[in-house]
Amino acid sequence: MRIKVSGRKMLLGGKWVERKRQIEVKNPENNEIIALVPAATASDMLEAIALAKEGATQGASLPIHKRMEILQKAASYIEYHHEEYARTISTEGSKTIREARKEVTRCIETLRISAEEARQIKGETIPFDQRPGSEHRIGYYYRFPIGIVGAITPFNDPLNLVAHKIGPAVASGNAIIVKPASATPLSALKLAEAFLYAGLPEKVLSVITGYGHEIGDVLVSHPDVRMISFTGGVDAGLEISRKAGLKKLSMELGSNSPVIVLDDANIEEAVSSCVSGAFGAAGQNCIGVQRIFIQNNIYHDFLQRFIKQTKRYKTGEKLHELTDVGPLISEKEAIRVEKLIDRCIQAGATVECGGNREGAYIHPTVITGIRENDPEVTEEVFGPVVFLFPVESLDEAISKANAVKFGLQAGIFTNNLQDAFSAISRLDVGGVMINDSSDYRIDAMPFGGVKQSGLGREGVSHSIQEMTDPKVVCVNL
Numbered sequence: 001m002r003i004k005v006s007g008r009k010m011l012l013g014g015k016w017v018e019r020k021r022q023i024e025v026k027n028p029e030n031n032e033i034i035a036l037v038p039a040a041t042a043s044d045m046l047e048a049i050a051l052a053k054e055g056a057t058q059g060a061s062l063p064i065h066k067r068m069e070i071l072q073k074a075a076s077y078i079e080y081h082h083e084e085y086a087r088t089i090s091t092e093g094s095k096t097i098r099e100a101r102k103e104v105t106r107c108i109e110t111l112r113i114s115a116e117e118a119r120q121i122k123g124e125t126i127p128f129d130q131r132p133g134s135e136h137r138i139g140y141y142y143r144f145p146i147g148i149v150g151a152i153t154p155f156n157d158p159l160n161l162v163a164h165k166i167g168p169a170v171a172s173g174n175a176i177i178v179k180p181a182s183a184t185p186l187s188a189l190k191l192a193e194a195f196l197y198a199g200l201p202e203k204v205l206s207v208i209t210g211y212g213h214e215i216g217d218v219l220v221s222h223p224d225v226r227m228i229s230f231t232g233g234v235d236a237g238l239e240i241s242r243k244a245g246l247k248k249l250s251m252e253l254g255s256n257s258p259v260i261v262l263d264d265a266n267i268e269e270a271v272s273s274c275v276s277g278a279f280g281a282a283g284q285n286c287i288g289v290q291r292i293f294i295q296n297n298i299y300h301d302f303l304q305r306f307i308k309q310t311k312r313y314k315t316g317e318k319l320h321e322l323t324d325v326g327p328l329i330s331e332k333e334a335i336r337v338e339k340l341i342d343r344c345i346q347a348g349a350t351v352e353c354g355g356n357r358e359g360a361y362i363h364p365t366v367i368t369g370i371r372e373n374d375p376e377v378t379e380e381v382f383g384p385v386v387f388l389f390p391v392e393s394l395d396e397a398i399s400k401a402n403a404v405k406f407g408l409q410a411g412i413f414t415n416n417l418q419d420a421f422s423a424i425s426r427l428d429v430g431g432v433m434i435n436d437s438s439d440y441r442i443d444a445m446p447f448g449g450v451k452q453s454g455l456g457r458e459g460v461s462h463s464i465q466e467m468t469d470p471k472v473v474c475v476n477l
Helices: 042-061 064-080 082-092 097-118 160-171 186-197 212-221 234-243 267-283 296-312 331-346 394-401 417-426 460-466
Strands: 010-012 015-017 022-027 032-038 124-126 137-145 148-152 175-179 205-207 225-231 248-252 257-261 289-295 350-353 365-368 385-391 409-413 431-434 468-476
Touching: 010 042, 010 186, 022 082, 032 082, 032 186, 042 137, 042 148, 042 175, 042 205, 042 212, 064 082, 064 097, 064 160, 064 186, 082 097, 082 186, 097 160, 097 460, 148 160, 148 212, 160 175, 160 186, 160 460, 175 212, 186 205, 212 225, 212 234, 225 234, 225 460, 234 248, 248 460, 257 267, 257 394, 267 289, 267 296, 267 385, 267 409, 289 296, 289 394, 296 350, 296 365, 296 385, 331 350, 331 365, 331 385, 385 394, 394 417, 409 417, 417 431, 460 468
Parallel strands: 148 175, 148 225, 175 205, 225 248, 257 289, 257 409, 289 385, 365 385, 409 431
Antiparallel strands: 010 015, 010 205, 022 032, 124 137, 137 468, 350 365
């Protein structure tokens, strides 16, 4: 059995539906319209929530082995159609076909981890006789699903980040409503296709396409939606937190990731890792490398190697096998990044390579000679731009790395164990990668940040904890 998703339909309570009003989905490479999807209304979202209330009962009643079976079957469906999913990601978004294939592989892994974690949802016995007078009481707690999860997902990982919402929700017995980015809804719809094929009860999952300002508030503020899982920008996260009311919030809100390179590091490995981390997905990556602090006596060597390797990166057609860097998600975003580069030049910075825009493309850009506290540096660029700074010591590097409002992940390259552990304890972030750039993650690890990088943690088992609550049982014998 193979289900085809029409570009004109969205999933409402397990049913594919059309709407007269539609959103154009465009290929940012050439602005070509590749699909039309429904522009859902507030009424559509209210209907999805009403159906999800029934779906929550269905999801909670699914035995663990059935949840695991559905997740594994969905993963196998995607694996069988691997190239089709990859081409969908690449066509509607910014990723090259090689990057898109990696995302599909990660999505499969995310769903398989979700299946395994479903069997790990456990409780504990409670020694009630620790209190005098409770000698004849025994009990325990177990975790139960919270009900309806609302998920709002971004354009930059349009398949795997959706899987990070749906997989744990299904594993933990919840219903889920996904509002994907309006620029890249097709990958989320194809993920829903896999779950229908796998036998997920219909009302457990909805994927509602539409504009955030029209349907997002309904999802966020509705009292029957017990959790919002959001990945996106800080401003949108702040708005959600103001409107959500009394419910769980899980937010990954971006970053401005630093990497520190000390003089005892393997420079070749550090350069390779940082170039990849800075320019993967055209720099539209929340843990992508944005600021690199290099110890003075290796700064020049590192910089020259970094420029040389950056110049090797090929910018071009996303579906071409040799392309390294695709376009930004829109020409509007590319113009925004171009203006940021221009402001850096006006502030006295040097563009060592790149810096030019062609339509939605920005060529990989290396900037030096700018103050580390300039707003162009301290805000999130979300484009293929990286800033390099010389520093005298690890202390200086850590101080400057921490001097921003974000704190998602950081990297440090060193062969000194003491320096590595000093950085681990002092970097104000949610994850520290040793001898890797900040751009490293596996789908099973806890993922999230501090300060304005978000609330809570993703990573399958951690999402399941967020999507369940403990219920205490006490028996008086």
